[in-house]
Amino acid sequence: MARVIHVFRQPDRFVAGTVGEPGDRTFYLQASEDTRTISVTIEKQQVAVLAERLTSLLEEIASRFGADVPDEAPDELVDSDPLDVPVEEEFRVGTMGLGWDAESSAVVIELLAITEGEVDETVVLDDTEEGPDAVRVFLSPASARAFAARADRVVNAGRKPCPLCGEPLDPAGHICPRQNGYRRGEDVIEGTEG
Numbered sequence: 001m002a003r004v005i006h007v008f009r010q011p012d013r014f015v016a017g018t019v020g021e022p023g024d025r026t027f028y029l030q031a032s033e034d035t036r037t038i039s040v041t042i043e044k045q046q047v048a049v050l051a052e053r054l055t056s057l058l059e060e061i062a063s064r065f066g067a068d069v070p071d072e073a074p075d076e077l078v079d080s081d082p083l084d085v086p087v088e089e090e091f092r093v094g095t096m097g098l099g100w101d102a103e104s105s106a107v108v109i110e111l112l113a114i115t116e117g118e119v120d121e122t123v124v125l126d127d128t129e130e131g132p133d134a135v136r137v138f139l140s141p142a143s144a145r146a147f148a149a150r151a152d153r154v155v156n157a158g159r160k161p162c163p164l165c166g167e168p169l170d171p172a173g174h175i176c177p178r179q180n181g182y183r184r185g186e187d188v189i190e191g192t193e194g
Contacts, residue, residue: 002129003129003130003131003134004133004134005133005134005135005136006031006036006038006133006134006135006136007136007138008031008032008033008038008135008136008137008138009033009104009138010033010138011031011032011033011137011138011139011143012032012033012034013030013031013032013079013084014029014030014031014032014109014137014139014143014147015029015030015079015083015147015150016028016029016030016042016047016050016051016147016150016151016154016155017030017082017083017154018083018154018157019083019087022157022158022159022168023158023159023168023170025044025158026041027041027042027043027044027046027047027154028040028041028042028083028087028089029042029047029093029111029135030083030084030087031135031137032084037084038090038135039083039087039088039089039090040089040090040091040092040093040111040113040135041089041091041092041093042092042093042111043093044155044158046093046096047151047154047155048151048152048155049096050096050098050109050148050151051147051148051149051151051152051155053098054098054107054109054144054147054148054151055145055148057098057100057107057144058107058141058144058145058148061100061107061141062141065100065102067100067105067141068141069141069142069145070141070142070145072145072149073142073145073146073148073149073150074142074145074146077142077143077145077146078146078149078150079146079150080150090133090135091113091114091132091133092113092114093111093112093113093114094112094113094114094115094132095111095112095132096109096110096111096112097109097110097112098110101138104138105140105141106138106139106140107138107139107140107141107144108136108137108138108139109137109139109144110134110135110136110137111134111135111136111137112131112132112133112134113132113133113134114132115132162174162176162178164176164178164179165177165178
């Protein structure tokens with residue numbers, strides 16, 4: 001079966017969002033253009049990496065290509081609305097690709113579906129007939145900055161970190177590796193050498 005590539009050249013919206021309570025959230029990336037909306041499931045860590053790499057790419061295209069990249073997301077592009085419903089998973093993201101399309105002055109984000117085998121890197125940002133299904137989104141540098149800022153907020157909106165180990169605190173309890181049950185008591189004998 002031929003692969004399906006969903007292309008959003010001028011998306012009305014491209015955001016990261018979640019469904020569920022902290023500690024039990026499912027992460028999604030959602031692209032909308034006109035009446036078409038596509039949602040793909042993604043891991044929390046993938047969202048964090050995408051935001052980080054996107055920020056690095058924006059800095060690089062500003063310095064190498066002289067692209068007009070804002071330092072912060074413009075107010076009119078800040079999107080705090082929830083995901084559009086119903087949220088129906090098109091596929092689960094496996095491989096992600098980032099690029100710069102100098103012709104349209106747009107950042108290109110490609111999300112590829114998880115596959116059984118390894119993904120040949122030639123299918124990323126390519127229109128070949130073979131390969132996993134994909135979502136390809138073209139964003140202006142300002143929209144890419146807004147996406148990265150929201151993605152960071154979504155990732156950090158989960159459970160509070162433990163002040164000792166940094167792992168997420170669970171409402172049902174937390175076993176902290178820094179307090180592994182060992183407590184030094186008053187009755188420890190000091191300075192006993194044989």
